[in-house]
Amino acid sequence: MSTAAHTGGEAVVETLAAAGVDTVFGIPGGHSLPIYAALHGHSQVRHVLGRHEQGLGYMADGYARASGRLAAVTTTSGPGVANIVAAMAQATTDNVPMVVVSSAPSAALIGRNRGGLHDLNNAIELARPACRYVAHADAVDEISPKLAELIRNLRCNRPGGAFLQVPTNILGATADTAICSSDGDRLAPDMGTVAAAAELLQTATRPLIIAGYGALLAGAGPAIQALAERLDAVAATTTLARGLLGAQSWVVFDDGATPSALTKIFAEADVTLAIGTMFRQEDTAGWQTTPAGRLIHIDIDAAEFDRTYPADVSIHADARLAVEAMVAALPVSTPGAEATWRQHAAGLQHERLEACRQHPAMQFTEALREIIPQDTIVFADRCNVGYWMYRGAAAYEPRTFNYPMGYGGLGSALPQAIGARLA
Template identity: 30%
Template sequence: MKTLTGAQMMCEALLAEGVDVMFGYPGGAIMPFYHALPEYPQLRHILVRHEQAAGHAAEGYARTSGKVGVCVATSGPGATNLVTAIADAMMDSVPIVAITGQVVTSLIGKDGFQETDVTGITQPITKHNYLVTDVRDLPRVFKEAFHIARTGRPGPVLIDVAKDVQNARGMFEYPESVDLPGYKPNYEGNRRQIKEAANLLNQAKKPLIMAGHGILLGHASVELREFAEKTGIPVITTLLGISCIPEDHPLSLGMPGMHGWVHVNRAIQECDVLFTIGARFDDRVTGKLDTFARNAKIIHVDIDPAEVGKNVITAVPIVGDAKRVLENLTEIVNANEHSEWLNHIREIQATRSKRQRDPESGMFTPHHVYAEFTQIMQGEFRVCTDVGQHQMWAAQLIEYMKPHTHITSGGLGTMGFALPAAMGVQVACPNEEVWAIAGDGGFQMNLQELATVVQESLPLKICIINNGYLGMVRQWQELFHERRYSATPMWSPDFIKLADAYGIPGLRVERPEDVAEAIHQARATNGPFLIEFVVEREVNVYPMVAPGASISDMFEDPNEVEIEDVVAVK
């Protein structure tokens, strides 16, 4: 045991938890912590330009590294700027610990300068949060916070530390374990229910696996593939489950839901057993709930008992860790193959295949950009997307071959996510190629982080799909609101000049034939690079399920044509 200040205890606790990097922005109430940081050179601090970006960067780091991401902010506006990122982490089950400073204990509740009740604000969007008013509590609180963030269903935990607590001195001894009687996640899964699931799958004629984010969070990609190959069951992946199985695998079908593929949604509606693991039946997947998978008995595996049976009627509920449940299930399920069922789905896919627009039409569409990404990269890069049309095209059209190579904001749908999240991914994977893909709208929400990219020498590649609109909102206005384009046409700065102001080289591309060369030039640049693709303004994301409609009722782009000499996108 040794006598330390509260701020030093916080640093010691971070080291004890294996933290090596954090993303933050200093201010008055967190200043003692920043005063102590230089004494701990093992802790790398990355100075963002906005606290929301700190939270998203911590998310990107966590989702790629498998460790808990850490973000830091001061009280008041610093803490409230973290709220969006914390909510994003909560919706997508990302383990982060947010550390905020608070006014001195004598001013708490008295509306002191920059006081905000951040524990009250974040109570609904954290797994747990703490207000620390006694220096003796710091070691226990940090130990519990990291344990809660990384175990069970991962998620964000907030620690709010009063400024005088950071300055106070006390004896520091970091606990070896936690004592949380009300928090005991179940990892194994009930043996009887696992056996019931195996029996149901053995009898199924048209089974289907729906794999979600839980596969990636549970590091269960290998187990998923082994289970699918033993049983011969086709696999579909939710938006956040993308990359949990190689997309060129014979059993991989693609993404379901609002902007999923016709053959995938039809497979859901025709299957007799739907084995869903690590997914929560989000409305963007199910469409109209009472029409979803009407012919199927549903097996639902999730580590969070609150999700099982919440949205759909479940025949076999299994609460447990995806990796362990798959291991146990693979041991007892029969080896099988479902070639007739798989061929039936592939026949639907062949008539509803992914298509490119005719290059002779003169249109430069995002499809051309994503086709080149797939052809050039061959799955050897990581992608962080923002939210909107470009996000759906990236999910549909880029092929992902390795786990954790597709990072996006799913549940909250946070514009401004891509650039800071990609920074976190690049920090976690310094020797890998990382691309941030954003629309012209979302990019402008956190473009100030270009300064962070340069200051930290991150070799990040940035792709802007610029259609001059808030594209997804415009698409809905076109289809459902009589083409009344209210507040969606968007003026943007000269992104190439903007990048140059930050010292980042860039290119503007306005023709399909120039896409490949631009990507090659970006890849050959030793450092960050920005490409702006100025694409056709009114191109929609298809297929699409109308909001509130059944996933049986998809409509497709009437302007698409099948053409053999276009770059094929699987």
């Protein structure tokens, strides 16, 4: 790997460019000016200016949700970091890939509480609960490898917020450094566990597939549809993955406040295959809805296994690779599900939607859905109409319905929509 003289700011921008990042959202500050010197006139990376870091972070979040690409943000130290924490937390709880590069006071001032400009005693510890990955660079030649590793984790492991802190004197310094690649391999499944899962599915008479946001991120939609057809399975998505399997797919939703089809179908399915889902509170009536039959769980994050529901087979792997392997492991002809299984599930979902349609807000959301184009990207906020949109509004394509689930940040929809428009 060749090296060349780079400032710390150049190391940041060139590493992002090498990772295929073409848009950086940011607000400049005195401590982060070396990054802006590197961004100025860059042939591959454009800069989108914001007015407040929280809104800026939500713009980046919307950009990533709509495009499927990595969102990159730069902010200055102190209040810049504090302001963007809410957006980083939303990205982390909803598994949206976002990397934030922040300046910090000069290395000699960090943690000293001497009253320096934009001083914050420990920005890393402020960012840590809101992020999945954090790092600090103490030298110019540490910037590219640490930033590349953060990006690699977001792409090959479980995504979310990632945070890199670099002192301003390091950003402005010059040193010979290599620009590192963030390329990495997706995690392939263990074929023994795939075979065990395929054996369970092959004998299922009432199979249920639940595809979560992890399946959407992995691009597993076509493989899941092929598997569902092979098994005659009921195929459903979680709220965040809505549209992954087309508008007619079943949507798992059970907030405990609306009539639930999920409770019934979980109790009746003899094998449930959960793909890239953490079984969120708002999808499972506060975790009161439980699968009565056998459970197979695929996830890129092994920490999710048995966290909510114990699985009979756990497959630690990229969702697309795991489902493709499962399709290959099944015989071309399987006994298939009971003849009326899919029809029965569709009837339960129809009953639930009809009950929801008695509410005026649901009537409004369905009327809105009828007049906007099917490829419109919708961002719903935490509000009454938003609640009813995520209870039943149709999504015809992946990434066209977006909602702040886990962290539930208020006021995110407008800046997210602006970010999506820039994607």
